[in-house]
Amino acid sequence: MTNLLAQIINGLSVGSIYALVALGYSMVYGIVKLINFAHGDIIMVAAYMMLIGMVMLGVPLWVCILACMVLTAVVGILVERLAYERLLKKGVPRISLLITAIGVSTFLQNLYQVLFGSSARSVPTIIPAGSVQVFGVSISYTMIITIAAMVVMMILLQLFVNRTKMGKAMRAVSEDPGAASLMGINRGKMVAITFAVGSLLAAVGAVLYCATYKQITPFMGSMLGLKCFVAAVLGGIGSIPGAMTGGLIMGVAESLTKGYISSTFADAVVFGILILVLIFRPQGLMGRRVSDKV
Amino acid sequence: MNKKKKLLSYALNFALVLVLFLVVNVLMAAGIINRYYGGLIMQVCISVVLAVSLNLVTGLLGQLVLGHAGFMSLGAYAAALFTIHSGMATSGAGGVLTIIVATLVGGLVAAFFSFLIGVPALRLKGDYLAIITLGFGEIIRVVMLNLEITGGARGLAGIPVLTNVNTSMIVAALTIFIIWAYMLSRHGRAVLAVREDEIAAEASGINTFRTKIVAFVIAAFFAGVAGSLYAHQIGVLSPTKFDFNYSIEILVMVVLGGMGSITGSTIAAVILTLLPELLRSVADYRMLAYALILILMMLFRPGGLLGRSELSIAGLGRFLRRKLFGRKAAAAGVPMTAGEELEVEAQTVQEPAIDAILTAEVKEKDKPEAQPENAGEGKED
Numbered sequence: 001m002t003n004l005l006a007q008i009i010n011g012l013s014v015g016s017i018y019a020l021v022a023l024g025y026s027m028v029y030g031i032v033k034l035i036n037f038a039h040g041d042i043i044m045v046a047a048y049m050m051l052i053g054m055v056m057l058g059v060p061l062w063v064c065i066l067a068c069m070v071l072t073a074v075v076g077i078l079v080e081r082l083a084y085e086r087l088l089k090k091g092v093p094r095i096s097l098l099i100t101a102i103g104v105s106t107f108l109q110n111l112y113q114v115l116f117g118s119s120a121r122s123v124p125t126i127i128p129a130g131s132v133q134v135f136g137v138s139i140s141y142t143m144i145i146t147i148a149a150m151v152v153m154m155i156l157l158q159l160f161v162n163r164t165k166m167g168k169a170m171r172a173v174s175e176d177p178g179a180a181s182l183m184g185i186n187r188g189k190m191v192a193i194t195f196a197v198g199s200l201l202a203a204v205g206a207v208l209y210c211a212t213y214k215q216i217t218p219f220m221g222s223m224l225g226l227k228c229f230v231a232a233v234l235g236g237i238g239s240i241p242g243a244m245t246g247g248l249i250m251g252v253a254e255s256l257t258k259g260y261i262s263s264t265f266a267d268a269v270v271f272g273i274l275i276l277v278l279i280f281r282p283q284g285l286m287g288r289r290v291s292d293k294v
Numbered sequence: 295m296n297k298k299k300k301l302l303s304y305a306l307n308f309a310l311v312l313v314l315f316l317v318v319n320v321l322m323a324a325g326i327i328n329r330y331y332g333g334l335i336m337q338v339c340i341s342v343v344l345a346v347s348l349n350l351v352t353g354l355l356g357q358l359v360l361g362h363a364g365f366m367s368l369g370a371y372a373a374a375l376f377t378i379h380s381g382m383a384t385s386g387a388g389g390v391l392t393i394i395v396a397t398l399v400g401g402l403v404a405a406f407f408s409f410l411i412g413v414p415a416l417r418l419k420g421d422y423l424a425i426i427t428l429g430f431g432e433i434i435r436v437v438m439l440n441l442e443i444t445g446g447a448r449g450l451a452g453i454p455v456l457t458n459v460n461t462s463m464i465v466a467a468l469t470i471f472i473i474w475a476y477m478l479s480r481h482g483r484a485v486l487a488v489r490e491d492e493i494a495a496e497a498s499g500i501n502t503f504r505t506k507i508v509a510f511v512i513a514a515f516f517a518g519v520a521g522s523l524y525a526h527q528i529g530v531l532s533p534t535k536f537d538f539n540y541s542i543e544i545l546v547m548v549v550l551g552g553m554g555s556i557t558g559s560t561i562a563a564v565i566l567t568l569l570p571e572l573l574r575s576v577a578d579y580r581m582l583a584y585a586l587i588l589i590l591m592m593l594f595r596p597g598g599l600l601g602r603s604e605l606s607i608a609g610l611g612r613f614l615r616r617k618l619f620g621r622k623a624a625a626a627g628v629p630m631t632a633g634e635e636l637e638v639e640a641q642t643v644q645e646p647a648i649d650a651i652l653t654a655e656v657k658e659k660d661k662p663e664a665q666p667e668n669a670g671e672g673k674e675d
Binding site for chain 2: 035083086087092093094095096097098099100102103104105106107109110111114222223226229230233264265267268270271274275278279282
């Protein structure tokens with residue numbers, strides 16, 4: 001029983017990271033209908049920023065985290081401006097956008113491999129070791145902070161999207177880009193802001209990832225990104241609470257598979273879930289069914 | 295008339311393939327093509343099979359597949375295990391029969407699995423096929439790494455080497471022929487119609503789901519065939535070969551050659567297989583370069599080098615005529631399509647993009663890529 005509880009809490013902690021990253025996929029998909037394959041690699045870029053800041057430059061931790069968040073947001077905007085903007089303006093077929101995203105993803109992975117080598121780098125401790133006992137289960141500080149950070153970010157994001165003017169504009173563009181431009185909303189700007197917010201959340205995810213796993217590689221983003229995308233689809237792509245729920249479910253499912261079945265098959269379970277979701281509820285748990293207009 | 299032209303074109307292409315075949319064999323007999331070059335030719339042929347088959351789904355059908363290497367891996371392991379365990383002859387004429395059967399087995403296994411994942415994925419609109427095939431490719435790799443029968447991480451060794459230059463060339467030519475013929479059939483036109491507008495295609499009475507699944511299964515079949523050739527060429531299989539990067543490499547061939555151009559994919563496959571051999575010194579930067587090619591291509595030339603046009607003897611003839619007699623003669627019979635410039639290297643022929651199935655008749659009338667054209671245009675001179 002305690003073991004089960006421990007696995008679930010562990011899953012919630014991993015799931016929090018997934019949820020933060022899944023939000024980036026979900027928001028970008030909501031606004032430009034693009035599966036941003038490069039999003040997973042944005043996490044990798046952010047993680048390497050943490051490495052550079054903490055190990056090579058020796059900057060204090062809080063400066064490092066703040067700088068990482070800001071710079072990752074800038075990277076997100078840069079990727080959007082350099083790779084996607086032209087295509088979005090031209091209104092090219094979706095497949096071209098998707099291929100570009102894969103290109104950006106492969107590019108970032110291989111760039112960092114050339115720069116830092118393909119072997120794993122270890123990251124210094126971010127959250128001090130230690131744990132609290134709850135009902136006989138020991139919960140590490142890392143887990144508590146990870147879950148707390150996710151909850152805080154989620155509340156801030158909800159406030160931003162629902163209560164601010166900019167959030168309203170963002171929702172308008174994702175609802176109907178044409179009508180939104182007629183109301184005087186600059187679509188290009190909103191897309192850039194979406195990428196920035198998504199990347200910022202990914203940066204928080206990256207910091208928590210570094211704290212949890214303490215190791216990074218240039219290819220860490222691909223599998224992580226894939227899982228988070230699955231989480232976003234599971235929750236209903238385009239929906240913010242959906243991404244959160246999806247991420248948490250993924251984390252718990254994975255943790256339980258690792259704990260009770262086999263660690264090698266955890267990835268297979270992830271895609272099994274994806275296929276089941278797509279068969280029975282393609283719009284996801286909290287998504288809306290959209291029908292094609294002719 | 296049209297049928298006659300089509301037959302003539304097939305005959306001409308067959309003759310050309312035959313000539314190529316003979317030339318390679320003569321060169322091999324003369325010792326100019328040694329083992330190294332022979333190996334290269336086999337690799338090129340395998341790449342051609344992969345690129346052309348992926349083009350059927352990604353270029354012509356317009357559905358992104360990111361797990362082509364996964365299907366190749368399935369075919370490779372299935373074929374290799376068949377050859378090892380079936381006890382069929384592995385030399386002489388028996389060896390030829392063995393590789394034919396093994397290759398079919400590899401292709402069919404890949405096709406079967408593609409059907410299994412295609413059914414849920416293709417029912418949905420949008421990009422789900424990309425993500426599901428990507429996931430599937432990864433699952434296959436993990437499973438191959440953990441199974442007992444595939445040798446796990448050590449890989450599968452001791453596969454009889456049965457692929458030779460001739461087998462691989464024949465398979466490559468057959469693949470191109472079958473996919474080409476498929477695209478000229480009414481099923482092929484349905485494929486194009488689905489790419490251009492799925493809703494319009496459905497409204498015109500095309501069973502879009504069936505069209506998509508058949509094209510997807512055919513592509514996976516040929517990926518399996520390529521896997522079988524590869525397994526019997528190298529003799530050793532390891533799951534790491536068939537990773538996501540390999541799927542991307544095949545995709546780059548399709549994108550670079552021109553999404554929707556069979557000849558384009560063929561040419562790109564040849565170039566991109568030979569290029570790394572020439573550039574061994576900068577091998578570390580290869581994937582980086584591939585990624586840049588993908589991005590820049592999409593930004594500045596989304597159609598790829600050839601776009602949707604095909605290279606053909608007829609087009610070459612038209613190009614020469616244009617050079618010799620001016621533009622008027624050449625322009626006749628080449629339908630231009632909206633939004634597509636003809637700045638493609640001039641010896642290519644513009645294939646009319648089909649906006650809906652309704653225009654299929656037009657295409658039938660002046661399908662340029664399948665005609666040797668000499669008669670039709672000579673009159674207008």
